[in-house]
Amino acid sequence: MFKKFTLAVSLLLMCVSLAAQVTGGVKGTIVSRADRSPIAGAELTLFNGTDFVAEAVSGKDGTFFVGNLPDGIYNLVISSDEFMDTQVNVTVNDGYVKNMFNLSLSPRVSEQELDMSNFSEFDLEDSGYSDNPTLLFAQNDVFTNMAGYNFSAIRFKTRGYGSETQDVYLAGVRMNDAITDYSPFSLWSGLNEATRTKEATIGLEPSRYGFGGINGITNIPGNASSMRVGLRGSVLTNSAMYRLRLMLSYGSGVLDNGWAYAFNISTRLGGNDWIKGVYYKSFAYYGAVEKNWHDTHRLGLVFMASPGERGAQNSSTQEVYDLMGDNMYNSNWGWYNGQIRNARVRRTHEPIAILKYDFTPSEKFNLAATLLYRFGKNGYTALDWYDAADPRPDYYRNLPSYFYNENPDFNRTDLRKAAWAREAWESNYVNTTHINWDRLYTVNRMNLNEFGYARSKYVQEERHVDQKDLNFALSTQWKPKRWYELDGGIEAKLNRTENYKKIADLLGGEYFVDLDNFAERDFASNRARVQNDLDYYFMAGAARVLHKGDKYGYDYLAHVHKYNVWLDNHFKAGAFRAHVAGQIGNHTLWREGLVRKGLFAGLDDKGNIIYDEEGNPLTSYDSFGEVITSKGNSKKAHFLTWAVKSGVELALGSRVRVYGNLGYFHDAPTFNQSFLSPRTRNSLIPDLTTIKTFSGDINAQYSYHGVNMRVTLFYTNIMDQSTMRSYYNDLQGSFVNAAMSNIDEVHKGVEFGFKMPTPVTNLSLQGVLSWGEYYYTSNPYMTMTVDNSSEVVVDHQIVPYWQSHPVFKRDAEGTITNQIDHYQRHYVPSTPQLAASLGLAYNKNYWFIDADVDYFSHSYLEMSPLSRTDMATAGGDGVITPVEVEAMASQERFNPAFLVNCSVGKSWYRRGHQIGFSLQVKNLLNNRGVKTGGYEQTRLVDDTKSGERYYPFDPKYFYMSGINYMLNVYFRF
Amino acid sequence: MKKIFVWLLAALFMTVSCDIYPAAEETQPSDPFADVPEVNTTIAQLKALYTKPGQPVVITDDLVIGGQVISSDESGNIYRSFYIQDETGAIEIKIGKSSLYNDYKLGQWVYVKCKGLALGQYGGMLQIGYRTDQPAWIEATSSYETNYMDVQYLIDAHIFRGKLDKPVEPMLIGEAGIKDEANFGRYVRIEGLTYGNQIFVILYDKADNSTYLSDKTYGVDTWAMSLNGFKSYMTPNGKVEPQNAFDGAVTKENWQGLYDAASAYTLSQYFKLGKTDLQVRTSGYAKFADAKIYRKILAGYKVNLTGILTYYNGNNQFTLIDLNGVEIVD
DSSP states (O other): OOSOOOOOOOOOOOOOOOOSSOOEEEEEEEEETTTOOBOTTOEEEEEETTEEEEEEEOOTTSEEEEEEEOSEEEEEEEEETTEEEEEEEEEEOTTOEEEEEEEEEOBOOOOOOOSGGGSOOEEOTTTTOOOOOOOOOOTTOHHHHHHHHHTGGGTOOGGGOOGGGSEEEETTEEOSOTTTOOOOGGGGTTOTTTTOOOEEOOTTOOOSSOOOOSSOEEEEOOOGGGSOSEEEEEEEEESSSOSEEEEEEEEOOSOTTSEEEEEEEEEEEEOOSSSTTOOEEEEEEEEEEEEEETTTEEEEEEEEEOOEEEEOEEOEEHHHHHHHTOTTOOTTEEEETTEEEESOEEEEEOOEEEEEEEEEEETTEEEEEEEEEEOOEEEEEEEEESSSOOOOTTOGGGSGGGTBOSSGGGOOBOHHHHHHHHHHHHTTGGGTTSOOHHHHHHHHHHOBOTTSOBBOSEEEEEEEEEEEEEEEEEEEEEEEETTEEEEEEEEEEEEEEEEEEEEEEOTTOSBEEOBOTTHHHHTTTOTGGGBSSHHHHHHHSSOOEEOTTOEEEEEEEEEEEEEEEEEEEEEEETTEEEEEEEEEEEEEEEEEESSOOGGGBOBOTTSOBOBOTTSOBOOEEOTTSOEEBSSEEOOOEEEEEEEEEEEEEEEETTTEEEEEEEEEEEEOOOGGGTBSOTTTOOOBOTTOOOEEEEEEEEEEEEEETTEEEEEEEEEEEEEEEEEEEEEEETTTTEEEEEEEEEEEEEEEEEEEEEEEEOSSTTEEEEEEEEEEEEEEOSOOEEEEEETTOSSEEEEEEEOTTSSEEEEEEEOTTSOEEEEEEEEEEOBOOSSOSEEEEEEEEEEETTEEEEEEEEEEEOOBOBOOSGGGSHHHHHTTTTOOOHHHHHHHHOOOBOOOEEEEEEEEEEEEEETTEEEEEEEEEEOTTOOOOOEEEEEOOSOEEOOOSSSSOOEEOOOEEEEOOSSEEEEEEEEEO | OHHHHHHHHHHHHHHHHHOSSOOOOOOOOOOTTSOOOOOOSOHHHHHHTOOSTTOOEEOOSOOEEEEEEOOOOTTSSSOSOEEEEETTEEEEEOOOOSOGGGTSOTTOEEEEEOTTEEEEEETTEEEEEEOOOOOTTSOOOOOSSSBOOOOHHHHHHHEEEOOOOOOOOOEEEOHHHHHOGGGTTOEEEEEEEEEEEEEEEEEEOTTOOEEEEESSOTTOOBSSBOHHHHHHHHOTTSOOSSOOBGGGTBOTTTHHHHHHTOOOBOEEEEEEETTEEEEEEEOTTSTTTTOBOOHHHHTTOEEEEEEEEEEETTEEEEEESSGGGEEEEO
């Protein structure tokens, strides 16, 4: 049904030749080498040497035409989504239009699948850490092509940067999360077809969609006409994430009447072979229409979302993994009615609506304006309990190490109890190793009040982060001169995010009560102070009784307003290009508490002190003498942000390109980095300031006769970052918040990628290397608070062993001395600082076979600031010793890892239809000891026998899956 | 080509249909009220096995006692253990977990397989818990005769929960009954007590120097002192600075040291029945620690107490389960 359309040729000409009397040109038809079917939408770029001359797009029937060409020899580069890039030489002479007839492209047979759902969701919310790998997309880059795919399993971070540095745009709007700045790929996971087309830059490179930062911009157009034409479907199964993915999509392309429409639906279902409890029940939908008027005006409408739920994976200590004999053990689930039930389930439905207008009045000017609204629900369940035993199976008091430790100073000497605990784990006695749902239900059902109603002691809560995110973006390109182009844009984001939790499941009980569990211990007889909602308590005389779906605990709004204006000037002269860009913006953020917490009552609506029933004041003050309040608006934190960027590029002949970039940025901290304890109070982190980043890179690219290479040297210095990590502490029975400010780090290193043919026909060799040093260069300040206490545990103290720690000399007997030997640096964690891959790719008759070997090393464990304070290294006796410093402050480096991956695939073409499959097998050596991340617990063993020193709690780790496969069968009609 | 495709598709669906959702494996039963062991020993008989003070008895025979739960840790005054009682007596079981009242309800029948456990005493009160002796090559460190069990597997192997039942009625005892060893640990009611105007508590500073508060009340009119309760006692005029507190027992000299080491304090409030003193001992971690003793009691009104009768090194003591155990006789 999509066979023949009229011979309309869509031409997006940017021919800049001003020479008079030129009539020559080039025309032809682009077809698939597989079945000679025409290829619509192929992009053709014409170069004269390295000088860009013109650009065109093939029509529905594959035809193209480029006119107005002076005589000369041109290099025509043809690229299309599903085909390999092809170059041909064209000679135009005597002013004729050269007819190239059929230009055939070879299909790109491997359909790589990379999206956020390739990553299991790590359950880090109660640890305070985050782990967001970066995804690499720049399609035409030899480094990212390979690294993006091969390094994903190890959760590689480009140049050591966090995912918040990667700017991800959808339809021209920056979509990074307003609260965290994390990259937003999960918003459209499962919509692989709708978001397949991407335009990406690397590092500091400029983009026409936005100013960008240090880690590239990826823009997903997401509009109807950018979807690949035709009806496509695929069935995918894999063994590391979910069993089944079904996907269907259709793109109409631009119809004769100027309309285009597209849809994409998919579902991902089931569990996997490696991590029990991790499952998907996810769906995705996308619909788009677009109308094109004379190639001048284009209006598009898009509505999309990826609703669904998925179970999360938790980290455990090595002791637990060893007891289980399984590094993929997940403590989040238990048997319930004969089914695996996960306590940590992410449930989301966050639709995105986009209205986009494109105005292209001439070749010299275009403008795009987008209005985008993101909204909906994002919930994440967890167990909550009131005055009851910790239900987590791997709670440290359930482990053998809690009863026996070889170091007598731990005062854990009961071997018999340790043996009982070990036996329970190893034999999985009454599901010791899992959440015991039956017990939770039994406890709840037995806990009857005087009227016979069951008050739940355990509930499943759902923590919500529900965003209302309104965005407007305008970008424009103006080319007044042949040698000059001005790009620019305006961005505005208004975000209002409600954070609260609600009762998701009463687990067999009939009600729950809205009280601060552990504040009750400190304020045993003060009812007012233990209230989560003091106003309700004063009104009703008792804490709120909760049923399923009721909000409780905390409820506040995060407000974020961002405005940016940017301009980018591009110059070119011969083989030389340069750009200079600047951005200025204003970011404002504040918290608005919707409930009044008893502990932080603040002042009443009239500004008066609040008293409890007995006449004691509830209003409290911080160390600056300011009222600590939980309800109403906090102070607004304003940040003036600005940035400058520049780059130069020199083409040396047609094969080599040398270029470099510099940038300096003043960015605002994000909302989640700005508050001491956002769940409970309005207090901002002390000395909150803008983050300063300096970055530069030098690159060389080589491309000739199938040999492609890129090498990059980069250096980045990030200063004055702040973080806030909240983690659950069982002794406090609450979240402890460790806020750090003044964190500086340096990222420097080299990136290298190459691909080259081998003497064997159809066989090519490719490799990538990313080798860097990403380390801390400052000792930050830390402030520690607890959600259920008004006391500041640590008040703005320096963390003296954050950036490094001294390593002391040993004497002849190997005993540690007081003399410092050297200082050991501490590194940015959770990504290999050395990552390399070498592979062979074989292509013939639409078969492809790839095999590669990866090597990863110099990956580090995420550090806890608490262990690196003077308090922690001094221990109970207050004396800092070399032994204590080395034990508390040193940072774990993970073992290097070798991985082998292989993939094979084949496509069949007939009469414009295509059927194919690809099978990827990762980690062929079944290496199950590869740590991909982890963190130190912000917790100390302080009840030692000697009372002289403290010990860190065991760290927690995540591991990579062993051998796993992914099979994708796809078709196109 | 078609064949291959069909084959592939078939293979794919085979894999998928096996488990779109995680398969159910066999669930191990965890019915809390399943089979209970048969009782063959009374609590009094068990206690009688302890004959030599200072020498805990590790039970090596298949002794099983049974009784009803008479205490609760809900108010926090009893912590990590509970008491069971049969017709012959009562005993504390050192479980070692918190929030036990969620799993062991008042009145519920509980059975203890004593083999492998140890009977020991603390200040003259017999308890059953885990053995503290260690294999020969490990230094024994516990100063207690019997230990908390702590490990769930260990608890489950010895402590069995039976059916829920009505809570036990308290046993009414008089002056003689307070001193009767057979009543130690029992759920009792004592009527007609009067306030003794005397407390006992030892305060510590960080160097473990102790300050005794005894013989008087020092203005302490609460059952105990939580951390915050203690701090507010130490700052009677609201100022956090060295000052006299506790009726002069704390002076400007030792104030700072005690304040810096502030913690929850367990204390005894004295009551009298005839010529017998009864120390009502309350934990600083009890939810009612900072609750003021009713004014009428301080003024000399008679009071009836219901709770667990205890004993510590020559002193008759009493543990309230919660404030419902305090009743003023008008």
